[in-house]
Amino acid sequence: MPTERHIQRRTVLGGAVAAGAVAAAGPLPGATGRPAAAADRQEGAEEPGRGDRKVALITGTSSGFGHLTALTLAREGLAVFASMRDTRGANAAAARKLRTLAAEEDLALQVVDIDVRDDDSVARGVERVLGRAGRVDVLVNNAGVFYPAILETLSVDDVRAVFETNVFGHLRMNRAVLPAMRARGEGLVVQTTTALGRFVFPFMGAYVGTKWAMEAMAEASRYELRRLGVDVVIVEPGAYDTDFVAPNAVRYYDRYLRGLDRDAARRRAAYGDLARRTEDHLVEEPGLPDPQEVADAIAGLVRTPSAERPVRLPVAGAAEFLGEVHTVHAEFQRAVLEGSGYGDLL
Numbered sequence: 178m179p180t181e182r183h184i185q186r187r188t189v190l191g192g193a194v195a196a197g198a199v200a201a202a203g204p205l206p207g208a209t210g211r212p213a214a215a216a217d218r219q220e221g222a223e224e225p226g227r228g229d230r231k232v233a234l235i236t237g238t239s240s241g242f243g244h245l246t247a248l249t250l251a252r253e254g255l256a257v258f259a260s261m262r263d264t265r266g267a268n269a270a271a272a273r274k275l276r277t278l279a280a281e282e283d284l285a286l287q288v289v290d291i292d293v294r295d296d297d298s299v300a301r302g303v304e305r306v307l308g309r310a311g312r313v314d315v316l317v318n319n320a321g322v323f324y325p326a327i328l329e330t331l332s333v334d335d336v337r338a339v340f341e342t343n344v345f346g347h348l349r350m351n352r353a354v355l356p357a358m359r360a361r362g363e364g365l366v367v368q369t370t371t372a373l374g375r376f377v378f379p380f381m382g383a384y385v386g387t388k389w390a391m392e393a394m395a396e397a398s399r400y401e402l403r404r405l406g407v408d409v410v411i412v413e414p415g416a417y418d419t420d421f422v423a424p425n426a427v428r429y430y431d432r433y434l435r436g437l438d439r440d441a442a443r444r445r446a447a448y449g450d451l452a453r454r455t456e457d458h459l460v461e462e463p464g465l466p467d468p469q470e471v472a473d474a475i476a477g478l479v480r481t482p483s484a485e486r487p488v489r490l491p492v493a494g495a496a497e498f499l500g501e502v503h504t505v506h507a508e509f510q511r512a513v514l515e516g517s518g519y520g521d522l523l
Contacts, residue, residue: 230285231479232310234258234303236293236350237320239271240425242369242414245472246317247275251284253476255315258306262292293320293346303353312361315479316354318347319369321387323426325458326433328382330445335433336383343387344394351398355407362406365486367475368395369412372495375502380455399488400514400522408486410478414471415495427459466493 233250237243238259247259264272272288279286287309291302306313321343326335347368358364373381374388392411399409437445445452474492488507491499514520 231255231314232258232306232312233315233317233479234260234289234306234313234350234354235317235319236260236291236346238275238288239268242468242471243317243319244271244275245469246319246475247286248278248284249469249472249476250315250479251279251286252282253479255479256285256310258287258289258310258313260289260291260302260320262290262294262298264288264290291350293349294341296349299346299349299353303350307357312357313354313364314358315365315367316350316358317367317369317475318350319367320346321369322384322429324383324429324433325381325426325455326383326430327380327445327448327452327455330437330441331383332441336386339383340387340390343384344390347391348394355402358407359402359405363483364407365479365483366395366398366402366407366409367412367478368409369414369471369475370395372413372415372491372499374411374413375499378458381458396488396510400519403522406483408483410486411489412471412475412478413489413491413495413499414468415491415493416465430456430459 231254233247233255235243235247235250235257238247239261243259243261247257251257259275261268261271263269275286275288278284289302289306290298292298303313322339324335324339328336351366354366355364358366368391370388370391373385374392377385395409395411402409470493474490478486478490489499489503491503511520511523514523
């Protein structure tokens with residue numbers, strides 16, 4: 178990548194909002210802004226998602242990109258199910274904020290409790306959405322965690338925990354939603370990754386590893402689903418002014434330091450000054466762009482005709498240096514697939 182572009186860490190550190198999950202609390206507001214149960218008692222009240230209104234299910238809506246995307250899509254007229262975990266505990270305030278805004282603005286938005294790390298929670302949450310709305314037109318996989326650390330100091334269980342949210346959580350959501358999309362012959366799955374899904378920084382091995390895995394799995398799914406009417410698009414944000422790093426990642430890092438056992442502490446000490454460079458990734462520089470750009474980009478994908486949606490959509494600063502990478506990759510990928518007999522899936 179050309180060095181004169183001076184790609185900074187602050188430019189590329191982006192991705193899903195930290196620790197998003199989904200929690201069910203209360204019925205979906207209908208056209209009146211009242212709880213759906215009350216609205217349904219009115220003659221002629223619209224059943225959310227049952228008419229022409231598109232239905233979106235979004236994970237990781239407690240803050241950041243997910244929160245903004247839920248509001249943006251609802252303001253554009255979609256019936257939105259905003260999911261997060263622990264809506265009656267750690268995320269109670271975030272869930273209450275979304276419900277309040279939905280009522281004030283007369284939005285068809287409901288908060289749903291889903292923990293993407295848990296099979297049963299995902300199954301129950303998606304079943305609730307399908308039972309209420311009848312379908313899911315748009316799935317935005319946004320939930321994620323950022324966990325900087327020297328890779329050797331992390332146990333297999335530590336790394337597995339990052340993959341549970343950032344990779345397996347997305348896979349669980351896809352498996353739960355895709356059958357209904359395939360049955361209808363249409364749908365859009367948005368995988369929120371990061372610019373770091375295309376190259377590597379040190380001291381971020383677990384996090385970057387999940388993003389590379391997500392990029393690969395999402396692109397494979399795009400080929401597999403294209404002829405069945407379902408689009409998969411990878412959205413790659415750069416760094417934005419959200420709480421992704423502070424306070425969320427800072428909290429995870431503090432927990433990591435406190436949880437080091439004797440063996441892991443010795444391993445970390447062996448790196449000397451390098452160990453402290455991990456903390457470079459926990460400092461946000463001023464002047465980061467407005468995260469609403471990412472929500473607007475996702476809304477743009479929803480409006481875009483299926484045939485015109487790209488495989489990848491780098492947003493803002495990420496687009497400046499990922500465009501060249503994506504061009505080379507696309508040419509290579511096309512040659513590989515066509516030479517292997519999969520050209521019809523492009």
